[in-house]
Amino acid sequence: MENNRPDSFLRLIQRSRRGKLKIYLGYSAGVGKTFQMLQEAGRMKENDIDVVAGIVETHGRKETEALLSGLEIIPRKSMVYRGIEITEMDIDAILRRQPSVVLVDELAHTNVPGSQNAKRYEDVEEILAAGIHVISTLNIQHLESLYETVEQATGIKVRERVPDRILAMADQLVNVDCTTDDLRQRLSDGKVYIAERTETALANFFRSENLEQLRELSLRELASQIDSRRRNQPVEDSQTNPDQLMVCLSSKSRNCETILRYASRIAGRLNRNWYAVYVRTFAENPAVIDPAVQRMLSNTLTLAQNLGATVFTYKGDDVVKTILQFAHEYRVGHIIIGNSGRQLSLWQRIQGRKTIVERLIGECRGISVIVLDTRGEETLKLRKNPVPSLSGIRETLLQVKPPEQSWKTLIRNVQPILWEHVVEKEDAFRTLLHECCRLAPEIDENEAMRCLLEREQQGSTFIGEEIAIPHARLERLNKPLVAIGISKVGIYDPNSSNTARIMFLVLSPLADPNSHVKLLGIISKTASDSQWKSRVLRAADKKELLKILRTYP
Known part of the structure; x- marks a missing residue:
């Protein structure tokens, strides 16, 4: 993705205020990710950059071990699990050492139970939040949204997975590639695994057809990331076509994970x-x-958040009406829903009843409905198309561009409210609403509070991950407003028993639905940034918090 020289990454380091992430991405073990990472570390060391190895897996490869020998290695931490001593990366030692750059191999690794974090990518997020730059490695099959695609293509269930947001937040991606024939030859020569494992590996995971599928996925993902970042430049928005995507979930849905991963892709x-x-x-x-x-259901909603969705829960007996109301409010252009295969009886048909999918297709106007077959795993087996066709959807959605940079200014210029105690939801609403009314005297504070509580009755805006985003659209408001409240102890919703520590209160003009959607989109992306949340919650006082808000990109 970027020129594989240290210069460009060094320039990022020199002008950064927080940790930057670089990932060497490959389609399989043995393509040379760790080798290239260590080569770059050697060049950095020659340029007097303070680089250390946090954890590097050489797998007994002599060439790799030779490159590692010249670097400072942070000693691993030993832990005993079920009577067995296991070593893991010592994140505390890295934070105490405070190098400029740390190498962290195998980003998808699962830490031993009892570790500070369950996953290595969570260790990396903590290191980045401390201002330390990280270079890591990842194989494409470990990407969360590709779970079903990889299983269908290779027949292998990948246990260790990384949320897509981790790859998306990387400042640089480097594709490490070689032909599948060369990789199989390297395996036969004993350059990937020890001799005892070679024959089994060639007959199973390292079959030519598997490697070709994974290599294609890796190249497509890299191309997608390049295209996404190119289009993520500030340009003038189109005001005509809705551009958001929406996934419909229910407690009775089958294969919800498949639907979510499809939508994420x-x-x-x-x-x-x-x-x-x-x-x-x-x-x-x-x-x-x-x-x-x-x-x-809880696991499904958690997966949705990990895949980058903003999760909303609504109450109502008319599911279709609630879905369409949400789609209208959030300018949704495409609704994705699963088809469970449920059939209505002949008597129900005579009575005029329809399934939710049939009603949704019949009642929506100007919205595309994508119905996925989720009738069971047997319908998914032996499929060999790794990535669903985007024909038609792509041409429509690419007409609309992402929000302009100016929308972030609203967040940067906020005067945050700090609470040193537990705050109940309605008290937090009133305090933040009063701050908005101070900036916009035309607001009827009582009417605005009524609108906020009315929206809350439709479904809690405590969306998880310590974030709440209460919002309302008001008639007399001339421009969008944002207020932010932070309580390190917690903001508590007695009705749903949900809690949050960061609350964004959003008010936007009723006459301008576009501003409402744009602002919620910017805030959702901001709130999903774990580094930003960590810095905000660690801020010692309002002055430090203001500095964090002002400098957020």
Whole structure:
């Protein structure tokens, strides 16, 4: 993606105020990711850059070990798990050492239970938040949104996965590539695994057809990232076509993970905001719903957040009406929903009843409805098309460009409110609303509060990950407004028992729905930045917090 010389990455380092991330991306073990990472580290050391090896897996490869021998290595931390001593990267030692650059191999690695973080990519996020630059490695099959695609292409279930947002937040991506024949030859020569594992590897994962599929996925993903970043430049917005994507979820949906990953791929390729919306009917009250279904639903909503969606939960018995109301409010242009295969009886048909999918297609206007077949795994087996066709969708959605840089100015210029104690939701609303009314005297504070609470009744705006985004559209408002409140102890919603520590309160003109959607999109991206959240919550006082807000890119 970038020229594979240290100069460009060095320039990023020299002008940065927080950690930058560079990832060497490959399609399989043995293509040379770790080798190239160590080569770059050697060049950095020659340029007097303070670079250390946080954790590097050589797998007994002599050439790799030779490159590592000249670098400072942070000693690993030993842990005992089920009577076995296991070593892991010592993140505390890295933070104490404070190098300029640290090498962290195998980004998708799962840490031993009891570690500071469950996943190595979470270690990397913590290191980046401390202002240390990271160079890492990753194989394409570990990307979360490609789970089903990789399984369909290779027949292999990948256990260790990395959220797409980690790849998206990388400042530089380097594709490490070689032909599949060369890789198999390297394996046969004992340059990838020890001799005892070679024959088994060649007969299983390293089959030519598997490697070709993975290599294609790797090249397509890299091209997608390049295209996404090219189109993410500030340009004039189109005001005509809706551009957001929406996924419909329910407690009865089958293969929700497949639907979410499909939506994530489309949204990522087309650089669009997307939402996961769960409409909870009155029959699905948490007090009566089956605990196993509750756990499945909770896992689904967590996956949606990890894949980059903004998650909303609404209450209502008319699911289709609620979906379409959301689509209208958020300028959704494409609705993605699963088809469970449920059939209505002949008597129900005579009565004029329709399925949710049929009603949705019949009642929506100006919105494309994408129906995915989620009737069971048997319909997915043996499929060999790694990436669904984007024909038609791409041409429509690419007409609309992402929000302009000026929208971020609203967040940068906010005067934040700090609470040193637990704050109840409505008290937080009133405090932040008062701040907005101070900036815009034309607002009727009581009416605005009513609108906020009315929106809250439709579904909690405490979206998880310690974030709440209450919002409303007002008639008398002339321009969008944002207020931010932070409580390190917590903001508590007594109705839903949800908590948050960062609250964005958003008010926008009723006559300008575009501004509402743009602002929510910017805030969603800001709130999903784990480095930004970590810095905000660590801020010692309002002065430091203002500095963080002013300098956020």
